[in-house]
Amino acid sequence: MNKIGLIIQREYLTRVRKKSFIVMTILGPILMAALMIVPVWMAMNDEDEANILVIDDSFLFTERMTDTENIHFFFPEVGLDSAKSQMVASDDFDAVLYIHKNIMSSPSGIQLIYDKQPGISVIRYIENTIENDIEKFKLAKSGIDQATIESAKTNIRLVTTKLDEVGAESKSNTELSMIVGMFSGILIYMFIFLYGVQVMRGVIEEKTSRIIEVIISSVKPFELMMGKIVGIALVGLTQFLLWIALSTMFVSGGKALIQDHFAKDAPTSIEQAVNSTEQLVPEGEEAVSAELNQEAIDEVFASMQQIDFPIILFSFLFYFLGGYLIYSALFAAVGSAVDNEADSQQFMLPITAPIIFSFVMAQVVINNPESPMSFWLSIIPFTSPIIMMVRIPFGVPYWELGLSMALLIIGFIGTTWLAGRIYRTGILMYGKKISYKELWKWLRYH
Amino acid sequence: MNHPIFRAENVSKAYAGHVAIEDISISVPEGSIFGLLGPNGAGKTTFIRIINQITGPDTGKLWFNGERLEEKHLGLIGYLPEERGLYKKMKVGEQALYLCQLKGLSKKEALSRLKYWFEKFGIQAWWNKKVEELSKGMAQKVQFIVTVLHEPKLLILDEPFSGFDPINTNLIKSEILELKKKGTTIIFSTHNMGSVEELCDHIALINNSRVILEGEVKEVRSRFRTNTYNIDFQGSMMQLSASLGTYGELIEHEPEGDHMDATVRLVNGATTNQLLGNIMRTVEVKGFHEVIPSMNDIFIEAVERYNRENLKP
Numbered sequence: 001m002n003k004i005g006l007i008i009q010r011e012y013l014t015r016v017r018k019k020s021f022i023v024m025t026i027l028g029p030i031l032m033a034a035l036m037i038v039p040v041w042m043a044m045n046d047e048d049e050a051n052i053l054v055i056d057d058s059f060l061f062t063e064r065m066t067d068t069e070n071i072h073f074f075f076p077e078v079g080l081d082s083a084k085s086q087m088v089a090s091d092d093f094d095a096v097l098y099i100h101k102n103i104m105s106s107p108s109g110i111q112l113i114y115d116k117q118p119g120i121s122v123i124r125y126i127e128n129t130i131e132n133d134i135e136k137f138k139l140a141k142s143g144i145d146q147a148t149i150e151s152a153k154t155n156i157r158l159v160t161t162k163l164d165e166v167g168a169e170s171k172s173n174t175e176l177s178m179i180v181g182m183f184s185g186i187l188i189y190m191f192i193f194l195y196g197v198q199v200m201r202g203v204i205e206e207k208t209s210r211i212i213e214v215i216i217s218s219v220k221p222f223e224l225m226m227g228k229i230v231g232i233a234l235v236g237l238t239q240f241l242l243w244i245a246l247s248t249m250f251v252s253g254g255k256a257l258i259q260d261h262f263a264k265d266a267p268t269s270i271e272q273a274v275n276s277t278e279q280l281v282p283e284g285e286e287a288v289s290a291e292l293n294q295e296a297i298d299e300v301f302a303s304m305q306q307i308d309f310p311i312i313l314f315s316f317l318f319y320f321l322g323g324y325l326i327y328s329a330l331f332a333a334v335g336s337a338v339d340n341e342a343d344s345q346q347f348m349l350p351i352t353a354p355i356i357f358s359f360v361m362a363q364v365v366i367n368n369p370e371s372p373m374s375f376w377l378s379i380i381p382f383t384s385p386i387i388m389m390v391r392i393p394f395g396v397p398y399w400e401l402g403l404s405m406a407l408l409i410i411g412f413i414g415t416t417w418l419a420g421r422i423y424r425t426g427i428l429m430y431g432k433k434i435s436y437k438e439l440w441k442w443l444r445y446h
Numbered sequence: 447m448n449h450p451i452f453r454a455e456n457v458s459k460a461y462a463g464h465v466a467i468e469d470i471s472i473s474v475p476e477g478s479i480f481g482l483l484g485p486n487g488a489g490k491t492t493f494i495r496i497i498n499q500i501t502g503p504d505t506g507k508l509w510f511n512g513e514r515l516e517e518k519h520l521g522l523i524g525y526l527p528e529e530r531g532l533y534k535k536m537k538v539g540e541q542a543l544y545l546c547q548l549k550g551l552s553k554k555e556a557l558s559r560l561k562y563w564f565e566k567f568g569i570q571a572w573w574n575k576k577v578e579e580l581s582k583g584m585a586q587k588v589q590f591i592v593t594v595l596h597e598p599k600l601l602i603l604d605e606p607f608s609g610f611d612p613i614n615t616n617l618i619k620s621e622i623l624e625l626k627k628k629g630t631t632i633i634f635s636t637h638n639m640g641s642v643e644e645l646c647d648h649i650a651l652i653n654n655s656r657v658i659l660e661g662e663v664k665e666v667r668s669r670f671r672t673n674t675y676n677i678d679f680q681g682s683m684m685q686l687s688a689s690l691g692t693y694g695e696l697i698e699h700e701p702e703g704d705h706m707d708a709t710v711r712l713v714n715g716a717t718t719n720q721l722l723g724n725i726m727r728t729v730e731v732k733g734f735h736e737v738i739p740s741m742n743d744i745f746i747e748a749v750e751r752y753n754r755e756n757l758k759p
Contacts, residue, residue, distance in 0.1 A: 006547050014536060210531025214592075217498040217525040218548040220517075428500070 003219045004227045011202065011231025016238060028243045033250035050122045051093045052112075053083045057101040064133055071122055073097075088115055097126060107134055177393035178366050184316050184389040185362045187240070188323050192355055192385070195236040195324055196331040200344060202228050203335030203427070212427045221424035226416075229328045233321060240320075308395075315392050315401065322408040323385025326415050327351060333419035336426030337434045347439075358383035362390045369394040379404050381411025418443065450509075451476040451631045452497065452600055457506030459492055466492040468655040470506070474600075474633060474648070479626055481642045481663070482635040483741075484652035485749055490635055491528070493652065494602055497633070498525050511599070521550035524598035528605045528635075530589050532577045539573035542592050549596040556595065563591045567617075582609050590618060594625060601625065602633045607641065619645070639741040649741075651748055658752045663741070670744045673712040674737040675721075678705055681729030689728040693721040705732060 015021055050071045055078075056062050065073040076083060080098055087093040095114035103110070110130065112123065139149060203225075206212045215224055334347040358377065365374040369391045378388035378396070384404045388396070425442040426434070450473040457470045467489040474480045484490050495501045496508070499520060508515035510522070533541055539560070546556040564570045567587055577585055586609050594601060606622070607615045622645065626632060634646060642649060642663070649666060651659035659666065674697065679686065686708060687696050693716035699708040706729075712721060722734065739747070 003548055006544065010544055014533075205533075209534055210527070210529040211533055212531070213500070213527040213529065214525065214531065214545065214589075215548065216500050217523070217527075218520060218545070221500075428495075 004223045004230075007219065007224060007227025008231040008234070011228050012234050015198075015232065015235045021235070021239070025239055025242050026246070028239075029246035029250050032243070032247045036251060050095065050118050052118075052122075052126075053087055053093050053096045054099070055080045055083050055096060056099045058099055058103040060103065060137065061099055061130070061133060065126075065129060068125065071125060084113060087113070094118060099130075104134065104137065174394075180312065180393040181366055181369075181390040182362065184312070184319075184392075185359070185386045187316075188320050188385050188389055189355065189359045191236055191240070191320055192323050192327050193352075195232050196327045196351075198232050198235075199229055199328045200331040200335035201341065202232065203332050203423070204338065204341055204344070207336065207427055207430075208339065216424075216427070221427060222420045225329070225332050225420060225423050229325065229332065232328070233324055236324065237321075311401075312392055315405075316389060318405060319385040319389045319408070322405070322412060326381055326385070326408065326412045327355065329412075329416040329419035333422040333426065336423040337429075337439060339430060343433075354382040355386075358386040362386055365390050375400065379407060381408045384408055449476055449512075450474055451511055452515075452633075453509040454493075454497075455507040455509070457493070457496060457503045457508065459496060459501065459503050465655050467496075467652070470652070470655075470657055472650045472657060472660060474631055476631050477626065477629050478647040479622070479632045479634055479645050481646035481649035482633055482652065483637075483639075483642065483649055483745060488652045489655045490652055491604070494525070494527075494604060494633070494635065497600075497602060498523060521596065522599045524549075524593045524596065524601040526590065526593040526601075526603045526606055528608070530586055530609070532585055532589060534578040535576060537573070538575050538577060538580070538588055541577065542588060542595070545592045546595045549598075551596050559595050560591070563595060567591065583611065583614060586610060587614065590621070594621070594630075598630065600631050600633065602635070604635045605637070606634070607636070607638065639745055642741045651745065653749050653752050654757070659744070659748045666744065667738050667741070670739045670747065671736070672739065675710050675712070675718065676733070676735055676737050677708045677710055677725065677731060678702070678733035679708070679725070679729040679731050680705055682706075683708070685728040686725060689725045690721070691724055692716070693724060709737060 051074065052071065053074050053076055054061065054065055056075070062075050067073060074093070076086070078086070080096070083096045087096050094116045095112055095118055098111040098113065100109055112118070112126065136146065139146075206215070206224075212224075219227075330351050334344050334351065337347060338344045361373075361377055361383065365371075365377060365387055368374060374387065374391060377383045378391050379400070385408065388401070388404050392401070422439055422442050432438075452474040454470055454472050458468050459466045470489075470493060472480075482490055482493070492501070496503050497515075499515070499517065510516075510519045513519075536544075542560055543553065543556050546560065547553060551559070564573065569584070569587065572580065572584065572588070577588070580588070590606070593603075603622070606618055610618060619641070622632060622634075634642075636642060646663050648662055649660070650657050661669070675694075677686070683699055683706060686699075686706070690696060690710065692714055694710040694712050697709040697711055699706060701707070710721070712718070718734075722731065725731065
């Protein structure tokens with residue numbers, strides 16, 4: 001086996017066998033799954049029972065408040081004060097809803113008095129019901145009947161269609177593109193940081209343990225640096241692939257578990273909740289929204305077919321690795337210039353600044369993926385890995401993609417060459433505080 | 447003199463504004479132990495790094511076994527740096543295997559040789575230990591094995607005995623001599639002049655970036671002879687000094703049991719026979735031998751002389 005292969009193998013195996021790697025690989029997806037499942041699960045468990053006494057002085061709402069599965073209304077024929085004491089005295093009632101006499105003329109001032117804090121969904125439900133009813137009363141008063149209203153209700157959903165140069169139309173789904181773009185951007189951002197720092201740590205370890213001199217009497221410093229960078233890239237790829245595989249397993253497992261658990265209660269709404277953590281469809285519009293939902297789902301599927309997944313997947317892998325590579329050599333150079341990790345701070349800033357900058361700019365770019373700024377940021381090698389990945393789901397002309405990739409490769413060769421020059425001098429320097437001026441000198445050694 | 451396995455011709459190297467070595471020319475005969483000596487900061491480490499191709503020279507030529515020194519020769523050179531180091535978290539066996547493979551050994555070959563050496567040093571039990579669990583001396587042993595395992599033609603040892611107790615020092619010393627017997631050439635850098643006298647055939651003394659003294663150890667030592675002799679005798683000191691006459695002058699003396707011990711330098715071109723003839727008449731000579739300067743004295747003398755003559759205060 002050639003030497004660089006040996007180095008890659010060592011860097012890979014020692015890291016993959018570490019306990020921390022195994023722990024992170026298993027914990028990562030559990031955390032990710034937990035992040036997706038727990039809010040849904042909590043939202044569903046949150047709909048606790050609420051028994052509410054309604055004191056309606058306007059007499060408009062008596063028996064109009066309809067019970068739901070969790071919320072029950074009672075209409076005792078007593079005054080407010082005795083209702084209050086009844087609520088406090090008994091465990092059966094949680095709150096008193098007081099509707100005053102002049103509700104039609106002044107709709108504010110409706111009170112909910114509780115001894116046990118009702119959930120936000122309970123409050124929303126009461127507000128919605130009263131609102132709807134008052135609206136209906138008012139409309140009826142002005143002589144408009146319900147049917148007219150229903151027929152006047154319109155629900156609009158824009159179908160966004162991209163028209164490219166050759167005139168082919170493709171329907172796009174902006175939200176889906178945003179999610180895909182942002183998610184890839186975040187992954188690349190994480191990868192650069194997590195594994196770039198590992199490269200730096202590895203270099204510092206070799207330097208402080210003094211093994212460096214033994215190794216570079218066998219291989220060229222550049223080979224050692226590249227072997228380390230590639231080895232750690234493979235560790236990163238392994239970890240992310242395992243994360244994706246395990247997350248899928250956990251999420252689908254968790255989903256099945258939840259569905260099983262709640263199957264009897266409300267299978268459809270739970271499924272919706274699991275699929276998207278969006279809020280549940282507001283009551284009262286269910287019929288309309290069901291129809292709309294079907295349309296939206298069709299549309300999502302249609303635009304999923306429009307999003308060029310092979311291109312996204314290919315570019316993701318390319319920018320995932322390219323972004324890591326262009327920065328990792330610089331991390332290696334920083335590691336070589338210092339004696340311990342604490343000293344690395346002063347050199348980290350110029351490296352981390354463009355990464356953080358592109359991550360911040362990603363949120364701007366995602367809202368305006370075709371602006372000149374977005375274009376330039378996705379072409380310049382230091383920002384392109386994150387920014388281009390954010391843009392790709394919206395559709396990017398092939399020439400831009402090609403240019404950006406070519407520049408990233410050139411950028412990678414450039415930073416690696418630069419870093420290699422600093423690295424081979426730095427690894428043999430001990431006990432010296434290094435300044436930027438010093439680094440500049442190292443660059444010019446031959 | 448054997449044909450040289452390694453030769454440096456007018457090698458110079460400067461770092462920004464600082465000359466590390468200047469115009470160094472040495473020739474290391476095959477199968478010899480070559481002492482590379484010099485005060486701290488003289489440029490030894492830089493020169494060793496150039497031989498290992500860790501850094502390149504600015505000017506000058508390097509030859510290995512008759513060819514220009516290049517990357518392919520790295521597998522024929524073994525290097526034990528002064529600052530030892532191994533991966534702390536890696537297991538001993540695995541690490542030794544890795545380092546040997548980097549020197550170009552196949553995995554199979556490396557394994558069987560490692561087995562041999564681990565048995566020889568009685569350290570098989572360390573194979574699965576992490577380096578951080580070993581003591582400093584233990585780690586040094588492992589590192590020595592790794593350095594010689596690929597059977598280099600040229601072995602560079604920088605302070606090989608530092609950190610070893612006397613027993614292990616002896617063990618390593620005998621290994622070095624055995625390697626020499628097998629034909630390995632050794633460049634040996636140290637500040638311990640005793641071991642230079644014991645082991646080295648040739649030396650080069652580097653001071654202030656230049657070679658200021660070079661040659662076979664015997665020849666160098668005789669070059670520094672001062673015509674000084676040690677006389678072991680019975681009789682009185684007065685009688686001895688009186689009998690020296692114009693042939694010699696007394697440098698120092700001390701009683702040694704029932705004997706007297708005196709150090710005398712020959713002067714005015716006198717021979718030992720003339721001196722002995724004189725003193726034998728007055729005292730009973732028990733022993734007479736030339737005082738050959740130690741490498742330690744030579745080191746100090748050469749460096750100080752050079753600094754006096756070449757460095758303006």
